[in-house]
Amino acid sequence: MNDKPPVVDFATDWDHTDPAWVKDPYPIWDDLRLRCPVAHTDRYGGAWFPVTHAGVSEVAKDTANFTSRSVIIADNRPGDEKLPAPIGVAPPITSDPPFHALARKLILPAFAPGIVNALEPQIRELCNNLLDEVIGDEVVNGSLSYAKNIPPGVIRQMLGFPQEDTEKFVEMVHVITEIIDLPFEEREPLFQPVEDYFVAQIEDHQANPREDLTTFLLDAEIEGQKLAIEHVVGTMVLILVAGIDTTWGAIGASLWHLAQHPDDLERLVNEPELMPYAVEEFLRFYAPVTMARLVNADMEYLGCSMKEYDWVLLGFPAANRDPVVFKDADQFIIDRAENRHVSFGLGIHRCIGSNLARLELRVAIEEFIRRYPRFELARKEDVTWSPGQIRGPRNLPLRILG
Amino acid sequence: MKVIIDAELCQGQGRCFSMVPSLFYFDELGSGVVIGDGTLTPETLNLARLAQANCPEHAIFIEE
Numbered sequence: 391m392n393d394k395p396p397v398v399d400f401a402t403d404w405d406h407t408d409p410a411w412v413k414d415p416y417p418i419w420d421d422l423r424l425r426c427p428v429a430h431t432d433r434y435g436g437a438w439f440p441v442t443h444a445g446v447s448e449v450a451k452d453t454a455n456f457t458s459r460s461v462i463i464a465d466n467r468p469g470d471e472k473l474p475a476p477i478g479v480a481p482p483i484t485s486d487p488p489f490h491a492l493a494r495k496l497i498l499p500a501f502a503p504g505i506v507n508a509l510e511p512q513i514r515e516l517c518n519n520l521l522d523e524v525i526g527d528e529v530v531n532g533s534l535s536y537a538k539n540i541p542p543g544v545i546r547q548m549l550g551f552p553q554e555d556t557e558k559f560v561e562m563v564h565v566i567t568e569i570i571d572l573p574f575e576e577r578e579p580l581f582q583p584v585e586d587y588f589v590a591q592i593e594d595h596q597a598n599p600r601e602d603l604t605t606f607l608l609d610a611e612i613e614g615q616k617l618a619i620e621h622v623v624g625t626m627v628l629i630l631v632a633g634i635d636t637t638w639g640a641i642g643a644s645l646w647h648l649a650q651h652p653d654d655l656e657r658l659v660n661e662p663e664l665m666p667y668a669v670e671e672f673l674r675f676y677a678p679v680t681m682a683r684l685v686n687a688d689m690e691y692l693g694c695s696m697k698e699y700d701w702v703l704l705g706f707p708a709a710n711r712d713p714v715v716f717k718d719a720d721q722f723i724i725d726r727a728e729n730r731h732v733s734f735g736l737g738i739h740r741c742i743g744s745n746l747a748r749l750e751l752r753v754a755i756e757e758f759i760r761r762y763p764r765f766e767l768a769r770k771e772d773v774t775w776s777p778g779q780i781r782g783p784r785n786l787p788l789r790i791l792g
Numbered sequence: 793m794k795v796i797i798d799a800e801l802c803q804g805q806g807r808c809f810s811m812v813p814s815l816f817y818f819d820e821l822g823s824g825v826v827i828g829d830g831t832l833t834p835e836t837l838n839l840a841r842l843a844q845a846n847c848p849e850h851a852i853f854i855e856e
Contacts, residue, residue, distance in 0.1 A: 495821065502822040503806060666811055670846070728845040736848060740803040745822060748810065 394433075404431045404439055406463070406680070406703060407777045415781075419708040420720070428692050435467050437682075437701035438694055443712040443732070445692050449683060449702050451737040455691065456683035456702060457486050458739060462779060463682045463701050480628035481621055483739060490738060492612050497625060497742060500548075500603055506745040509544065513750055516543045517757040529768045532649070532758070533786035537641035540754050541634045544746070549626065550602030551591055558587065562630065588623045603629070629743070637747045639678030639782020641754045646783050647676065647722065648759070649767045654724045658755075659763045667725045669752050674731035675722045677707035680779040681735065706732045707781065764791035793832040794855045795840040797824045801851035808843040808852060815839055824851070 397408045400418050405411065411418055422429050422441045429439040440446050449456055460467070461483055482493035499505070520539055524530045542556045565580045595604045607622045617625075648655040658668055685691075685700040696702075710731045713719040717728070734741035741747065767773065768787035776784050795815060797808070808816040808824045815836060817825045832840055832854070844852040 498804070498821040502820055503809065503818045504820075670807070670811075727842065730846060730848045730850075732848050734805060734848075737803060740805055744804075745806050745810075748806070 401426050401429045402431070403433070404429045404437075405433050406779065412775050412777045415707070416711060416720070419705065419711060423708070423712065428694050430694065434463050434465055434701055435699070436697060437463060437703060438685075438692075438696060439703045439705060439708075440692060441705060441708045441712075443709040443715040446704055446706060446709040446732065447736055448692065450704055450706075450732075450735060450739070453487050453490075453738060455686055455689060457686055458484055458490075458683060459486065460484065460684055461681050463703060467684070467699055467701070480624040480631070482625075482742070483628050483632065484624070487738070493621070493625075494738070494742065496610050496612060496617075497607070500606055501742050501746060503745045506749055509548075509746070510749060510753060512547060513540070513544055513753045514757060516540060517754055518761075521757065521761050527790070529787050529789050530762070530765075531786055532645040532788045533638070533642040533783050536758065537638050537645065537754065537782070537786070540641060540750055541637040544750060545630060545633045548603045549591070549629065550595065550600055550604050555587075562587070562627075584627060585623060588626050589619070591626075592619070592622060632741070633743050633746070635776065635780040635782065636678050636741075636743075637750050639776065639780055640673060640676065640747065640751050642783040642786055643676035643678065643781070644672040644751065644755055645758060645788065646767075646773065646786055647672065648755075649765055649786075649788050651722070652764070652766070654722070655759065655764065657724060659759050662756075664725050665752060665756065667727070667729075669748060669755070670729045670731060671722060671724055671726045672751065672755075673733040673748075674710045674716070674726070674729055676781075677710050677731065677733035678781045679733065679735075679741070680705055680707060680781070681739070682779065703779075704735075706735060762788075762790050765789060766791060793837060794830040795826055795832055795843075796830055796853050796855060797826055798851045798853060799823065801849050803849050803851075805848050807846040807848065811846055812839045812843045816843060 394405065397403050397405050401422055419441050427440060427442045427445050429441060431437050440449060482490050485493050517540060520536050524535050530536065546553065546556050562584045565584065591604060592608065595608060599605055607617065607625055610617055658664060681704045683702045683704060685696045685698055685702065687698050689696055710716065710733060711719045715730065734744040765788045768789040772785055772787055773783055774785045776782050802823050804822040806822065809818050815827055817827050819825050840854055844854060
């Protein structure tokens with residue numbers, strides 16, 4: 391990952407794993423938005439990056455010209471045979487219409503607000519257990535000791551997997567989302583243990599049925615037919631991958647913000663009614679997720695000559711900073727009233743776990759600031775950020791203030 | 793005055809019912825639903841506008 395040539399101009403040679411982008415992408419995007427609304431790179435076999443809200447919105451909603459069969463940019467694009475249409479490897483995120491609607495409708499009820507909201511007491515308990523483990527510490531790692539452990543704990547309970555496996559989930563996520571510079575043939579074997587693990591969990595559920603999301607998927611039917619085992623495994627992988635680093639990043643980035651903005655922290659502590667607005671502003675300002683699409687066929691689009699199988703990086707976090715749509719877009723406004731952020735995507739692929747993510751983020755921040763109403767960055771230079779398409783602080787030492 | 797959600801445009805972003813639960817609810821798939829017939833009073837008009845200003849899909853409409 392470090393042996394790549396450094397980026398000289400992000401307009402013509404961008405790389406979302408470049409150290410400058412990983413550390414602080416916002417000035418890069420602001421610059422690109424003024425110079426070229428769609429940036430290009432020859433890296434990854436050719437990829438485009440719309441930086442405006444309008445450009446991101448247009449691509450996100452255009453499922454005719456762009457396919458979702460691969461949503462994570464990798465060095466070598468997998469060939470047709472590696473991208474099974476229309477299901478894709480992780481339905482429904484990798485599915486295209488019309489199959490997409492079937493696969494999505496199937497799991498939507500499991501993530502609907504009524505079901506998700508019932509998890510609130512468990513999430514609160516999980517947060518408090520994590521805080522209990524570091525009680526009395528002068529420096530608490532807001533990422534490694536807290537944010538990182540919340541989403542896997544929640545998802546593990548939903549899927550009905552063994553508690554001791556929680557650590558494994560995070561490793562699996564990294565295989566899929568971070569090791570993107572290896573050729574596809576070298577990456578593929580890394581997926582095997584992930585698949586083996588899920589198959590073992592499925593077999594355990596078949597032998598010992600219990601009420602959870604795994605059983606829900608095994609019992610689910612599309613047009614009177616049980617799901618293919620690849621579909622079940624793919625959806626489980628999706629739930630793990632999409633549900634862990636993303637929310638981890640959102641919680642961590644929110645704590646990172648509060649650690650450096652004592653005025654916002656104080657307001658949030660004293661005015662809990664601001665929380666719904668603050669949560670949406672955290673999501674807008676520090677949106678963790680960037681998705682990708684593949685171009686279906688050669689075409690002129692957004693003024694660019696796109697080629698079949700070019701990548702398009704869907705910069706939802708960049709769209710959230712577009713001053714055309716957001717007043718004072720570069721300002722974090724904790725009680726922002728008008729906030730059409732697109733952090734959960736736009737159109738038919740809206741994040742299926744958005745209700746859960748929002749709940750986890752709210753409860754995680756509520757419990758953290760209830761326990762620690764005052765804290766700051768312990769060592770600013772030690773904060774590191776995750777590379778790639780899911781952004782969040784990986785190391786976040788926070789000094790607890792009395 | 794009435795508030796309506798265009799079901800074709802709604803993608804279940806969940807902003808309306810999480811921000812203004814007095815006017816909006818959700819169905820079993822998580823799509824936004826207007827509570828009752830959506831008739832607005834001068835007091836609830838601002839709440840409807842708030843939800844409208846937060847819908848990323850522009851799926852909420854207020855009919856005069």
